[in-house]
Structures are given as structure tokens and as C-alpha cells.
Amino acid sequence: MEKVLIIASDNHGRDRHLKEMVARHETEADFFIHCGDSTFDYHDELMRRFVRVRGNHDRGSGYEEFKTLTIPAFGDVLVIHGHRDYVYVYTKMIVEKAKKMPNVRIVCYGHTHINDMKMVGDLLVLNPGSIEAPRDRRGLPTYIKLTIRAHHYEVELFRADDGRVIETRKFEKAVSSDNYRHSI
Numbered sequence: 001m002e003k004v005l006i007i008a009s010d011n012h013g014r015d016r017h018l019k020e021m022v023a024r025h026e027t028e029a030d031f032f033i034h035c036g037d038s039t040f041d042y043h044d045e046l047m048r049r050f051v052r053v054r055g056n057h058d059r060g061s062g063y064e065e066f067k068t069l070t071i072p073a074f075g076d077v078l079v080i081h082g083h084r085d086y087v088y089v090y091t092k093m094i095v096e097k098a099k100k101m102p103n104v105r106i107v108c109y110g111h112t113h114i115n116d117m118k119m120v121g122d123l124l125v126l127n128p129g130s131i132e133a134p135r136d137r138r139g140l141p142t143y144i145k146l147t148i149r150a151h152h153y154e155v156e157l158f159r160a161d162d163g164r165v166i167e168t169r170k171f172e173k174a175v176s177s178d179n180y181r182h183s184i
């Protein structure tokens with residue numbers, strides 16, 4: 001059973017691209033995820049659409065430091081901003097956190113404003129970049145559409161300003177026995 005997750009982060013007080021993204025994917029999305037630093041209130045009408053966590057710029061009550069989203073018949077997604085886990089340096093700490101949670105298969109983080117799409121062992125690690133204030137070399141505001149299929153993940157990086165796909169990656173869900181042998 002296919003699932004579609006729309007993942008965004010770090011809009012820092014601007015709502016235009018976030019609203020456009022929700023409208024663009026509303027009919028196909030099973031879940032919207034926000035990795036923090038919206039700077040909007042937790043109970044904001046737009047934010048209520050998202051599984052959301054606290055970034056270092058988010059204030060007020062409601063936000064938690066991390067959240068796990070359970071996708072039935074699949075597993076859990078860990079959502080965390082990452083500012084306490086040195087994500088500018090590496091993703092090691094968030095990966096270790098995720099691996100301590102037995103059902104987590106995907107971790108989504110933010111904070112760097114630089115998109116990141118990779119497998120670490122059998123864990124899918126995603127950062128959608130910033131939907132408003134990019135810091136990567138492309139200089140484009142981005143977000144991610146993740147489609148969970150039977151045997152693989154399809155990750156599409158969207159431009160938030162015009163809604164076009166600028167990069168598509170496919171990752172096998174299962175770790176090959178060879179990789180597994182190297183990881184133990």
C-alpha cells in the first residue's frame with residue numbers, strides 16, 4: 001500500500017510556499033510533516049495540518065522536541081529539528097537516536113536549510129532543505145515528496161517557488177545481505 005508524505009522545514013515566519021505546497025499536494029498526501037522553525041504558534045491553523053516539532057526559533061506551548069509518526073503496516077517516522085544534535089556537522093546523532101527506536105525506518109530533520117536524501121544502513125534520512133530560505137548551492141527553496149512503495153522509496157525534491165521536481169532519488173527499502181554483514 002503506497003503512502004505519500006510531504007515534508008517541509010524552516011519557513012521562518014513566511015507562509016506563502018507552505019500554503020502553496022499544502023494546496024498542491026492536498027489530495028495525494030497521507031501526511032504533512034514539518035521539521036521545525038516555522039516560528040508559528042503550535043495551534044496555528046496552517047500548522048495543524050502538519051506532524052510538527054519544535055525548532056530553535058519556535059516558542060510557546062505545544063511543540064515537542066521530536067515526534068514519531070506511525071504509518072500502519074510500515075513503521076515509524078522520527079521527526080526532529082536537529083539543532084541539539086549537531087546536524088551541521090553530521091547526522092550521526094539523529095541516526096543513533098532513530099536506531100534506538102525499534103520501529104523507526106525514516107528520520108526527517110531540518111535546521112541546516114540544506115537538503116539531504118540518503119540511506120544509512122536501512123534507515124532513510126531526509127532533510128527537505130528550507131521552503132523559504134535555502135542555504136544549499138542551488139539556492140532554491142525546497143521541500144520533499146516521499147512515496148513509500150512496496151520495495152523502494154521514491155524521494156522527489158520540489159522547488160517550492162514553482163512546484164517543479166528538480167531531483168528524484170530511488171532507494172531500496174531492504175538492506176542487501178552484503179550491507180547487513182558489514183554493519184554487524
Ligand SMILES: [Mn+2]
Pocket residue numbers: 037055056057081083110111112
Ligand atoms: Mn533551526
